Amino acid sequence: MDATVPDHRADRSFASPSDAELTRLVADLGVALGPDRARSDPLELALYARDAGVASGRAAAVCFPRTTAEVAAAVQTARRHGRPFLGRGSGTGLAGGATPVDDPVVIVTTQMNRVLEVDVDERFAWVEPGVLNLDLTRAVAHLGLHYAPDPSSQQACSIGGNVATNAGGPHCLLYGTTQAHVLAAEVVLPDGTVTVLGGLSPDQPGYDLRGVFVGSEGTMGIATRIAVRLMPDPPALRTLLLDFTDVDAAAATVSGIIADGLVPAALEMMDADITRMVEDFVGAGYPRDAAAVLLVEVDGLTHGVDDAIEIIRRVGTANGARTVRVAADATERNLLWKGRKSAFGAIARIAPNYYLHDTVVPRTRLVEVLRGVYAIADEQRIKVLNVFHAGDGNLHPLLVFDGREPGVMERVHAAGDAIIELSLSVGGVLSGEHGIGLEKRAYMRSQFSPDDLHVQAGMRDAFDPDGFSNPHKVLPAGSRCGDVQSLPEGVWV
Amino acid sequence: MTRVGAVAPALSAAEVAERAREIAASIGSSHGPVVAVGAQTHWEVGGPVPDLEEALVVRAPSGIVAYDPAELTITCGAGTPVAMLDATLAEAGQECPLDPADPAATVGGVLMAGLSGRRRLRWGPLRERLLEARFVTGDGRIVKGGGPTVKNVTGFDVCRLLVGSLGTLGVAVQVTLRCQPRQSVALWTVGPTGVSAADVRRRLFNPSCVASDTQGVHVLFEGHADDIDAELAVSGCTPVVAGPIGPQGPWRGRISVPVTALRAVVDGLDGLDGLDGLGALATSMVPAAGDGVTVAWLAEWGVGTVHVASLSAEGLLAARALAQAHGGWLLREAGRLGPAGPDGAGPSGVGLDDGFGVGLPDPQIQRRLKMAFDPAGRLNPGRIPL
Numbered sequence: 001m002d003a004t005v006p007d008h009r010a011d012r013s014f015a016s017p018s019d020a021e022l023t024r025l026v027a028d029l030g031v032a033l034g035p036d037r038a039r040s041d042p043l044e045l046a047l048y049a050r051d052a053g054v055a056s057g058r059a060a061a062v063c064f065p066r067t068t069a070e071v072a073a074a075v076q077t078a079r080r081h082g083r084p085f086l087g088r089g090s091g092t093g094l095a096g097g098a099t100p101v102d103d104p105v106v107i108v109t110t111q112m113n114r115v116l117e118v119d120v121d122e123r124f125a126w127v128e129p130g131v132l133n134l135d136l137t138r139a140v141a142h143l144g145l146h147y148a149p150d151p152s153s154q155q156a157c158s159i160g161g162n163v164a165t166n167a168g169g170p171h172c173l174l175y176g177t178t179q180a181h182v183l184a185a186e187v188v189l190p191d192g193t194v195t196v197l198g199g200l201s202p203d204q205p206g207y208d209l210r211g212v213f214v215g216s217e218g219t220m221g222i223a224t225r226i227a228v229r230l231m232p233d234p235p236a237l238r239t240l241l242l243d244f245t246d247v248d249a250a251a252a253t254v255s256g257i258i259a260d261g262l263v264p265a266a267l268e269m270m271d272a273d274i275t276r277m278v279e280d281f282v283g284a285g286y287p288r289d290a291a292a293v294l295l296v297e298v299d300g301l302t303h304g305v306d307d308a309i310e311i312i313r314r315v316g317t318a319n320g321a322r323t324v325r326v327a328a329d330a331t332e333r334n335l336l337w338k339g340r341k342s343a344f345g346a347i348a349r350i351a352p353n354y355y356l357h358d359t360v361v362p363r364t365r366l367v368e369v370l371r372g373v374y375a376i377a378d379e380q381r382i383k384v385l386n387v388f389h390a391g392d393g394n395l396h397p398l399l400v401f402d403g404r405e406p407g408v409m410e411r412v413h414a415a416g417d418a419i420i421e422l423s424l425s426v427g428g429v430l431s432g433e434h435g436i437g438l439e440k441r442a443y444m445r446s447q448f449s450p451d452d453l454h455v456q457a458g459m460r461d462a463f464d465p466d467g468f469s470n471p472h473k474v475l476p477a478g479s480r481c482g483d484v485q486s487l488p489e490g491v492w493v
Numbered sequence: 494m495t496r497v498g499a500v501a502p503a504l505s506a507a508e509v510a511e512r513a514r515e516i517a518a519s520i521g522s523s524h525g526p527v528v529a530v531g532a533q534t535h536w537e538v539g540g541p542v543p544d545l546e547e548a549l550v551v552r553a554p555s556g557i558v559a560y561d562p563a564e565l566t567i568t569c570g571a572g573t574p575v576a577m578l579d580a581t582l583a584e585a586g587q588e589c590p591l592d593p594a595d596p597a598a599t600v601g602g603v604l605m606a607g608l609s610g611r612r613r614l615r616w617g618p619l620r621e622r623l624l625e626a627r628f629v630t631g632d633g634r635i636v637k638g639g640g641p642t643v644k645n646v647t648g649f650d651v652c653r654l655l656v657g658s659l660g661t662l663g664v665a666v667q668v669t670l671r672c673q674p675r676q677s678v679a680l681w682t683v684g685p686t687g688v689s690a691a692d693v694r695r696r697l698f699n700p701s702c703v704a705s706d707t708q709g710v711h712v713l714f715e716g717h718a719d720d721i722d723a724e725l726a727v728s729g730c731t732p733v734v735a736g737p738i739g740p741q742g743p744w745r746g747r748i749s750v751p752v753t754a755l756r757a758v759v760d761g762l763d764g765l766d767g768l769d770g771l772g773a774l775a776t777s778m779v780p781a782a783g784d785g786v787t788v789a790w791l792a793e794w795g796v797g798t799v800h801v802a803s804l805s806a807e808g809l810l811a812a813r814a815l816a817q818a819h820g821g822w823l824l825r826e827a828g829r830l831g832p833a834g835p836d837g838a839g840p841s842g843v844g845l846d847d848g849f850g851v852g853l854p855d856p857q858i859q860r861r862l863k864m865a866f867d868p869a870g871r872l873n874p875g876r877i878p879l
């Protein structure tokens with residue numbers, strides 16, 4: 001980094017507020033939003049000290065706006081008091097994105113949960129950020145439409161959180177992640193003003209600010225209204241279960257299907273232990289003795305779907321699939337999916353703690369990478385389960401352990417490091433959908449050079465020149481010159 | 494794993510890296526404007542044309558760096574002609590629907606121009622194609638944005654920012670694109686008479702393009718032959734030899750309007766008949782698809798794009814005013830596409846040299862983004878007026 005670098009202030013830190021300052025802050029937030037919607041009692045703050053990831057922090061205050069104007073007022077109030085702020089949806093994030101650092105005002109969108117407008121002809125909806133992902137699809141189901149990105153957490157996570165993390169899900173293989181489904185976002189910018197990024201027109205003059213905001217993990221302001229694309233329900237939809245006596249064969253089938261010229265709507269893989277666990281938990285009809293299963297979905301028009309089924313059957317059989325089962329009806333299909341979507345619940349039954357990783361590798365490298373993941377887990381004596389979006393090479397190795405066991409955390413972290421290193425070494429990336437947040441900041445340097453990080457820091461600064469919006473997330477310390485860092489307990493860098 | 498097709502020259506990663514270093518060095522050892530040049534098919538768009546005599550002119554390398562059909566991604570030099578990319582992908586039964594007006598256009602030029610082709614309705618906007626970019630910034634940094642895998646949320650989305658940036662943020666050297674299997678059949682059809690484009694679209698699941706012009710409704714189907722037959726039956730569309738006037742037609746401007754305002758804009762364009770500018774079109778247009786038909790505009794339904802043609806600058810100005818009145822804007826089309834107007838004014842006539850014709854949204858953020866990538870303002874000064 002040289003002397004021509006503009007003076008970046010976005011990575012600044014904020015000193016802890018005094019009790020008197022806190023009292024004044026909460027009082028002012030109460031004036032802006034109503035006293036019942038600005039809180040700071042310890043119990044409440046504890047609820048917002050972390051997301052579903054591992055790191056925890058501390059909020060100065062929590063507030064629950066109901067309108068864009070109230071979000072803007074909360075941001076302005078925080079800034080007037082010299083406090084950073086943090087937008088939060090449902091708190092299901094896994095990367096510590098919603099973990100408060102530097103005592104921010106946490107602005108929770110759960111009370112902004114209305115679907116504002118649905119345009120059936122043009123297939124889009126304006127929604128508030130707190131609308132839950134699955135609720136949106138439910139709200140438009142009777143119109144023959146759905147919202148395509150379907151994270152496994154879709155019953156709980158918010159559209160605002162999905163936008164901020166560029167969330168993915170099984171059906172993003174064919175239809176793209178959240179980025180491809182956001183037309184516009186009304187945003188309260190870090191300076192407290194309101195703007196609309198993107199729009200209902202196909203192209204905007206100038207730079208694609210909408211595209212930069214999506215996936216920015218709350219560091220570029222708070223989305224208060226979002227225009228999302230809705231997709232027509234496909235006329236034909238078939239779900240297949242392939243089972244294998246060998247993990248390599250299942251992984252080879254994944255790249256074989258793509259190589260054969262087919263991109264299914266979804267292509268998910270589960271290995272032996274998780275398949276058995278899920279079967280015990282929900283009875284989805286998975287074979288208990290399989291080394292791995294693939295859950296594949298194809299959709300579209302009838303003949304194309306029929307052809308796709310034949311391709312999957314052929315490639316699967318050629319790779320040694322023991323059975324290829326096509327769900328006979330909606331009940332069977334829903335049950336197969338229920339198994340996949342209950343995977344995390346099933347795990348909670350066997351181990352008190354788990355640590356879910358998220359990297360992406362080229363799909364043609366799946367066989368060797370999966371072998372590597374098992375070897376790493378063996379070496380660290382940690383149990384690993386794999387349930388993941390195989391079609392796009394998005395690994396989710398799940399390390400399960402009992403946190404009370406002495407020394408186990410070191411081994412869990414060592415395994416995590418090794419998995420990341422392995423993924424990057426075959427040309428993969430750090431995160432496919434959970435994001436960087438706090439969790440992976442330090443690893444950013446393994447994927448990006450100082451110059452790469454410098455321009456990313458500049459993007460953050462363009463939206464938030466004073467560094468008030470969700471400080472210390474995404475970029476590692478020192479992405480710019482002269483960084484000072486303070487990190488919460490439990491964060492390893 | 495890299496498999497490079499016989500139709501395109503291979504380009505090694507080392508050669509690309511070397512070229513990037515050369516570009517960075519030449520930026521570092523000069524002081525004036527830096528202009529990235531592709532095939533110059535989009536040259537006069539987005540602001541005044543930089544004076545190439547005064548500028549450091551840089552070109553991206555051409556050739557395929559890596560292509561493994563099983564990954565559905567391709568990495569190439571940003572200077573690779575789209576025709577060459579298409580041919581390489583076609584060998585493996587794949588495609589990347591960049592669909593530029595002129596196949597001589599370079600991959601980097603198309604991405605930097607940022608405009609999507611005719612098949613956007615089904616395959617999505619151009620910006621969804623770019624997975625990773627290697628580029629040189631205005632202050633001579635060699636930067637990588639994004640990542641080579643089909644899914645990636647690591648860090649801020651540099652690739653989305655680059656698409657449509659018209660060479661004002663960096664000189665793209667190498668790009669990785671997301672491809673897709675080529676559909677077995679592609680068929681242009683015309684809609685049944687008396688049925689509106691919106692109604693035709695409602696009857697269909699996923700047509701690749703639903704367009705309309707003064708002649709009627711045009712629908713592009715891609716997919717399985719039997720599925721297309723079934724879609725023809727439900728929609729009443731009938732196959733034709735050629736589609737509507739293609740992107741290489743007489744288009745002089747490209748309107749972007751909110752999808753919800755498309756109907757009103759199309760009606761308005763029809764209404765312009767009485768005026769000087771576009772009014773002349775109905776009677777003096779360039780023949781389409783060889784059958785003597787004339788058109789003045791072509792609207793893409795479900796997308797919000799209208800291609801307009803006019804023989805005078807006034808006609809385009811009227812169309813621009815109409816677009817702006819409906820919350821949209823018009824980008825003039827220029828360069829080599831189509832003939833100039835009879836009065837010589839043509840596409841770059843009076844009042845149309847102001848880039849986008851509307852103020853940029855959130856200009857402060859735009860300016861700061863520019864600063865981050867090009868602090869001294871050396872890259873394509875004048876383009877994307879900030």
Ligand SMILES: Cc1cc2nc3c(=O)[nH]c(=O)nc-3n(C[C@H](O)[C@H](O)[C@H](O)COP(=O)(O)OP(=O)(O)OC[C@H]3O[C@@H](n4cnc5c(N)ncnc54)[C@H](O)[C@@H]3O)c2cc1C
Nearest residue numbers: 089090091092093097152158160161164167168218223433
């Ligand atoms: C069991 C389980 C399964 C999961 N499966 C998936 C999966 O399949 N795919 C996937 O992508 N993720 C998955 N996740 C992760 C998580 O659900 C997603 O990241 C989700 O998008 C987070 O949404 P949220 O509303 O919970 O956001 P939060 O956790 O509240 O916040 C996440 C980030 O978004 C920011 N944010 C939230 N709302 C706004 C807003 N309105 N404006 C600006 N920034 C905002 C926050 O600051 C934070 O940085 C899973 C999580 C769990 C626990």
Ligand SMILES: Cc1cc2nc3c(=O)[nH]c(=O)nc-3n(C[C@H](O)[C@H](O)[C@H](O)COP(=O)(O)OP(=O)(O)OC[C@H]3O[C@@H](n4cnc5c(N)ncnc54)[C@H](O)[C@@H]3O)c2cc1C
Nearest residue numbers: 531532533534535593598599601602603606660665747826
């Ligand atoms: C009205 C209109 C309609 C259009 N319709 C379509 C369409 O339907 N489909 C479509 O795909 N395109 C469309 N275009 C865009 C255009 O056809 C192509 O994108 C164009 O061909 C660009 O390629 P080129 O190599 O000729 O770039 P050039 O004309 O050489 O350059 C275009 C711009 O990109 C910059 N640039 C070029 N190469 C680089 C590089 N390596 N790094 C950084 N910057 C670079 C240049 O500086 C310049 O600003 C349309 C354009 C207009 C104006």
